[in-house]
Amino acid sequence: MxxxxxxxxxxxxxxxxxxxxxxIASKIGxxxxxxxxxxGAYYFFMHIGETAHFSTNIALLYNPTFSIDPVSNFFSxxxxxxxxxxxxxxxxxxxxxxxKGSLGVMASLFNLFILSMLLVVSASDVFWFMICWELxxxxxAFLICFNDSTSSMKAIMVYLGIAHLGGMCILSxxxxxxxxxxxxxxxxxxxxxxxxxxxxxxxxxxFIGFGSKAGMFPFHVWLPKAHPAAPTNxxxxxxxxxxxxxxxxxxxxxxxxxxxxWWGLLIIVIGALSSLLGVLYALIQHDYKALLAYHSVENxxxxxxxxxxxxxxxxxxSPTLATVGFLAGLYHTVNHAIFKGLxxxxxxxxxxxxxxxxxxxxxxxxxxxxxxxxxxxxxxMGIAALPPLNxxxxxxxxxxxxxxxxxxxxxxxxxxxxxxxxxxxxxxVLVVIHLKLYAVIFAGTPRxxxxxxxxxxxxxxxxxxxxxxxxxxxxxxxxxxxxTDNIMTVVTSFSGAYQAAPEGGYIASPLGSTISLPLIAxxxxxxxxxxxxxxxxxxxxxxxxxxxxxxACGFKYSSRMQMTAGPFTGDLRRLMDWLFQSKPTVxxxxxxxxxxxxxxxxxxxxNIFYQPVINAVAYAVDKIxxxxxxxxxxxAAYILGALCLFLAISHxx
Amino acid sequence: MSSLFFMIFQVIxxxxxxxxxxxxxxxxxxxxxxxKGPPDFLQTYRDIIKYFKRNRTVPHCSHxxxxxxxxxxxxxxxxxxxxxxxxxxxxxxxxxxxxxxxVIYLGAMLRYIFGAASIDSGNPFAGVGGSRExxxxxxxxxxxxxxxxxxxxxxxxxxxxxIQEMVRSGVIGYQIPAFAxxxxxxxxxxxxxxxxxxxDLAEAEQELQEGxxxxxxxxxxxxAHAGLILKQFAMIGMFxxxxxxxxFTNPFLALxxxxxxxxxFYVAAVFIDxxxxxxxxxxxxxxxxxxxxxxxxxxxxLYVVGA
Numbered sequence: 001m002x003x004x005x006x007x008x009x010x011x012x013x014x015x016x017x018x019x020x021x022x023x024i025a026s027k028i029g030x031x032x033x034x035x036x037x038x039x040g041a042y043y044f045f046m047h048i049g050e051t052a053h054f055s056t057n058i059a060l061l062y063n064p065t066f067s068i069d070p071v072s073n074f075f076s077x078x079x080x081x082x083x084x085x086x087x088x089x090x091x092x093x094x095x096x097x098x099x100k101g102s103l104g105v106m107a108s109l110f111n112l113f114i115l116s117m118l119l120v121v122s123a124s125d126v127f128w129f130m131i132c133w134e135l136x137x138x139x140x141a142f143l144i145c146f147n148d149s150t151s152s153m154k155a156i157m158v159y160l161g162i163a164h165l166g167g168m169c170i171l172s173x174x175x176x177x178x179x180x181x182x183x184x185x186x187x188x189x190x191x192x193x194x195x196x197x198x199x200x201x202x203x204x205x206x207f208i209g210f211g212s213k214a215g216m217f218p219f220h221v222w223l224p225k226a227h228p229a230a231p232t233n234x235x236x237x238x239x240x241x242x243x244x245x246x247x248x249x250x251x252x253x254x255x256x257x258x259x260x261x262w263w264g265l266l267i268i269v270i271g272a273l274s275s276l277l278g279v280l281y282a283l284i285q286h287d288y289k290a291l292l293a294y295h296s297v298e299n300x301x302x303x304x305x306x307x308x309x310x311x312x313x314x315x316x317x318s319p320t321l322a323t324v325g326f327l328a329g330l331y332h333t334v335n336h337a338i339f340k341g342l343x344x345x346x347x348x349x350x351x352x353x354x355x356x357x358x359x360x361x362x363x364x365x366x367x368x369x370x371x372x373x374x375x376x377x378x379x380x381m382g383i384a385a386l387p388p389l390n391x392x393x394x395x396x397x398x399x400x401x402x403x404x405x406x407x408x409x410x411x412x413x414x415x416x417x418x419x420x421x422x423x424x425x426x427x428x429v430l431v432v433i434h435l436k437l438y439a440v441i442f443a444g445t446p447r448x449x450x451x452x453x454x455x456x457x458x459x460x461x462x463x464x465x466x467x468x469x470x471x472x473x474x475x476x477x478x479x480x481x482x483x484t485d486n487i488m489t490v491v492t493s494f495s496g497a498y499q500a501a502p503e504g505g506y507i508a509s510p511l512g513s514t515i516s517l518p519l520i521a522x523x524x525x526x527x528x529x530x531x532x533x534x535x536x537x538x539x540x541x542x543x544x545x546x547x548x549x550x551x552a553c554g555f556k557y558s559s560r561m562q563m564t565a566g567p568f569t570g571d572l573r574r575l576m577d578w579l580f581q582s583k584p585t586v587x588x589x590x591x592x593x594x595x596x597x598x599x600x601x602x603x604x605x606x607n608i609f610y611q612p613v614i615n616a617v618a619y620a621v622d623k624i625x626x627x628x629x630x631x632x633x634x635x636a637a638y639i640l641g642a643l644c645l646f647l648a649i650s651h652x653x
Numbered sequence: 654m655s656s657l658f659f660m661i662f663q664v665i666x667x668x669x670x671x672x673x674x675x676x677x678x679x680x681x682x683x684x685x686x687x688x689k690g691p692p693d694f695l696q697t698y699r700d701i702i703k704y705f706k707r708n709r710t711v712p713h714c715s716h717x718x719x720x721x722x723x724x725x726x727x728x729x730x731x732x733x734x735x736x737x738x739x740x741x742x743x744x745x746x747x748x749x750x751x752x753x754x755x756v757i758y759l760g761a762m763l764r765y766i767f768g769a770a771s772i773d774s775g776n777p778f779a780g781v782g783g784s785r786e787x788x789x790x791x792x793x794x795x796x797x798x799x800x801x802x803x804x805x806x807x808x809x810x811x812x813x814x815x816i817q818e819m820v821r822s823g824v825i826g827y828q829i830p831a832f833a834x835x836x837x838x839x840x841x842x843x844x845x846x847x848x849x850x851x852x853d854l855a856e857a858e859q860e861l862q863e864g865x866x867x868x869x870x871x872x873x874x875x876x877a878h879a880g881l882i883l884k885q886f887a888m889i890g891m892f893x894x895x896x897x898x899x900x901f902t903n904p905f906l907a908l909x910x911x912x913x914x915x916x917x918f919y920v921a922a923v924f925i926d927x928x929x930x931x932x933x934x935x936x937x938x939x940x941x942x943x944x945x946x947x948x949x950x951x952x953x954x955l956y957v958v959g960a
Contacts, residue, residue: 364714366716366717366718367716370716373716377718377769380765381762381765384761384765385758385761386758386759386761386762386765387755387758387759387762392754392758395754395758396752396754399754399811400811403802403805403806403811406802406806407806407809411957411958414956414957415957418802418806418953418956418957421798421802422795422798422799422802425757425794425795425798426791426794426795426798428757428758428761428794429761429787429790429791429794429795430791432761432764432765432768432787432790433768433787435765435768435769435772436768436772438769439718439768439769439772439773440772442716443715443716443718443719443769443772443773444714444715444772444773444774444775445714445775446714506749509811511809511810512809512810512812513752513810513811513812514749514812515749515750515752515755516746516749516750519746519747519749519750520736520750520755523660523732523735523736523750524728524729524732524759526661526732526735527664527728527729527730527731527732527735528724528725528728528729528732529728530664530668530727530728530731531723531724531727531728531731531876531880532724534876535724535872535876538702538705538872539705540705540706540871540872541709541871541872541873543708543709545708545709545710545711545720545870545873546708546709546710546711547710547711547712547713548710548711548712548713549712549713550712550714550774550775550776550777550779550868551776551867551868552776552777553778557775559714559775561775561777562772562775562776562777562780563771563772563777563779563780563781563783563784567780567784568772568780568783568784568787569784570784571784571785571788571934571935572787572788572791574935575791575935575939
């Protein structure tokens with residue numbers, strides 16, 4: 001375990017030392033992180049059910065002790081798995097940033113970013129958890145800085161603001177809990193006696209704190225701003241992995257505290273809302289990286305549905321319900337990391353080749369970038385949960401868990417669970433519409449000839465990084481029983497057990513529904529071969545098809561005639577206008593020039609939840625600014641005043 | 654292993670007889686419209702054979718998504734039919750892929766391929782057709798899912814074979830109010846999914862469901878068309894499996910009974926789709942869908958309060 005961490009430290013230091021030699025620094029720095037992540041993924045997978053400790057014997061402020069249990073092992077595995085693909089991808093992708101900043105620094109920060117996430121999930125006391133947590137936030141903010149622009153600066157401010165709020169909530173939750181247990185060690189937190197009210201307050205603080213980092217509704221607005229602003233290899237890690245680290249925190253708290261029923265239901269309701277709103281907002285984005293970031297909101301929602309079921313299961317003392325819920329949540333965690341990582345890497349390749357994030361001017365790129373196109377196709381299939389890919393398996397478990405929850409007694413839980421099932425089904429339908437992400441970028445005719453002509457396939461390390469995750473999409477789907485078996489090792493370490501992966505490649509729910517993914521894959525591939533068999537038997541298609549322009553009812557075909565991303569969801573947008581509040585503008589430039597039409601739907605929650613806070617802060621800062629008058633003697637007086645105040649407080653208490 | 658044989662067998666037999674029922678429906682529709690119509694019920698077979706001899710054109714902007722679109726559409730339709738338990742029973746190997754969620758997500762796969770191929774064709778009408786198809790599912794899927802959820806909760810499983818056997822043996826069934834109401838809303842969803850007027854018309858204007866077919870020629874066209882017919886049969890099959898599962902235990906007899914029942918549904922739909930204008934998506938279609946959603950919610954509430 002320590003050798004994995006040391007490798008990242010090595011990568012970070014070496015790439016900093018090679019500061020002067022830009023291109024070598026990035027190759028070596030990202031190379032080391034590839035090796036470290038590959039080794040780490042192997043290590044954490046092999047030791048997934050074990051517990052380990054280590055401490056550095058340096059007498060720092062606190063003696064740093066880290067311990068890793070099955071849950072941390074699982075999250076470490078997810079982190080290193082995606083970091084492996086992303087580092088490999090970065091080896092050649094980073095070259096595009098050579099003119100924008102030092103690649104050595106970038107590689108160094110990248111290594112540290114992965115390391116900080118690994119340390120968060122292995123921290124064993126409040127102090128080091130919070131230190132690593134804040135480091136993770138700050139390093140990722142630095143990494144966003146590499147795309148130096150005003151919009152990314154604004155994104156960083158929003159991101160840091162939310163992270164600050166979240167950090168405050170998390171720290172308060174920790175301190176309240178530590179106050180009850182009498183120690184800052186995590187090991188003392190289990191089954192601490194406390195009043196239900198206090199437990200609920202701690203839970204809500206932790207839920208808001210971690211949830212805002214995870215990007216759940218209504219704290220999701222920073223995600224589509226910050227994730228697209230980062231370099232792609234970093235966005236893949238932020239969107240695929242970093243937000244999962246926050247879920248790790250939620251799981252930890254739910255295992256420590258005396259859980260209550262309504263917590264589980266609250267998590268489920270928030271999860272259902274996040275998934276529906278996330279996908280609805282994703283559908284109307286023009287910036288494909290922002291679209292993917294909104295998808296993370298949706299998938300966090302789906303994971304929360306699973307985790308909420310698990311928490312509810314603990315609360316009503318039903319071990320099998322808890323188990324299937326956590327199984328679903330954790331399975332979707334790794335699945336989302338894989339396909340979201342893949343989609344971000346694919347999006348990065350498109351950005352690398354076209355230098356634009358605007359979806360509407362791309363098109364036809366599959367002819368220029370066949371491998372990237374294939375990778376994105378699989379990624380969108382994965383996120384749409386089509387069988388036999390990985391997304392399907394975890395959504396199946398999520399459905400099974402919620403169905404089992406809906407079978408319980410009590411009107412309220414039944415309503416919450418059944419409506420959440422429907423919300424998830426509707427989310428599933430809406431995600432399929434994301435075929436447009438693939439189709440508008442890669443299919444059809446090029447909408448901008450110049451961009452199309454300059455586009456070329458991504459270099460080899462980027463393709464390898466994507467293909468690794470493509471294999472992951474298939475492996476975590478078809479190999480569901482093996483994956484389930486391993487996740488069950490994690491889940492049974494804190495919850496009950498049932499036979500989730502019976503012999504013979506099956507996966508099963510506690511209710512007894514059983515499916516076999518290898519068989520489904522066989523049926524689909526068998527059915528796919530049937531039409532070709534018919535073609536051969538009928539002796540058809542002996543000649544190659546003739547290539548023509550698409551049929552345009554007798555008019556001369558122009559590439560402007562084809563479907564674009566906006567109109568593809570036009571009906572949906574009209575149906576849901578209360579949610580988008582878009583104000584289309586039409587500008588007529590006279591008969592001989594094209595009409596300029598703009599339509600940019602907005603995220604209404606920004607105005608509801610964020611804008612008032614921003615206004616209040618701006619107002620307050622305006623008033624407080626009087627205090628900052630530049631006179632040193634006044635500042636000294638402030639310090640003196642504060643000292644007196646604290647003395648007075650300590651005297652009184 | 655024999656269950657896998659029957660699974661393949663049922664798909665092949667339905668693929669072979671589906672054009673016959675399409676021919677019957679076309680004759681009947683022609684009679685209702687006072688047209689002469691095809692000479693006999695075998696016209697669809699002759700059409701297919703004729704198409705197979707034709708040459709093909711493809712838009713030169715398209716890539717493999719469009720070019721292999723008909724085959725993947727047909728394949729998904731066939732996979733949908735395969736996972737509907739017609740000839741096999743529970744505790745067989747084939748039963749472990751016959752799950753409600755597998756059916757729903759295979760349907761999603763069909764739409765996914767349909768939409769991607771429609772944009773890839775570069776054809777403006779195909780794109781509109783693809784978009785409309787997605788929108789239809791936004792309306793239909795909540796209704797379908799709510800109805801199925803009620804059934805699954807009553808049966809306490811999502812396995813289609815087990816649900817079918819429970820309804821057959823009377824463990825669950827129309828004696829439960831929630832089940833009876835769910836059957837109504839599911840019937841609506843099934844009808845819309847099968848792409849008929851007044852919700853959609855499979856062989857009408859280009860911008861409707863078959864928009865993407867406008868760009869296919871020859872064998873590609875007939876394979877894609879057949880794929881959509883297979884999907885209709887699969888949707889009817891889904892309804893029959895859950896709500897009208899009575900049949901023989903002998904697989905061959907069961908298949909014959911199924912084909913007759915599904916064929917009757919397929920042809921009888923002509924009596925609905927021939928009358929009345931087509932619904933507009935965001936106005937009358939929406940109010941229709943809301944009514945159906947209301948019915949399915951009634952079923953759900955009946956379950957939730959334990960009736």
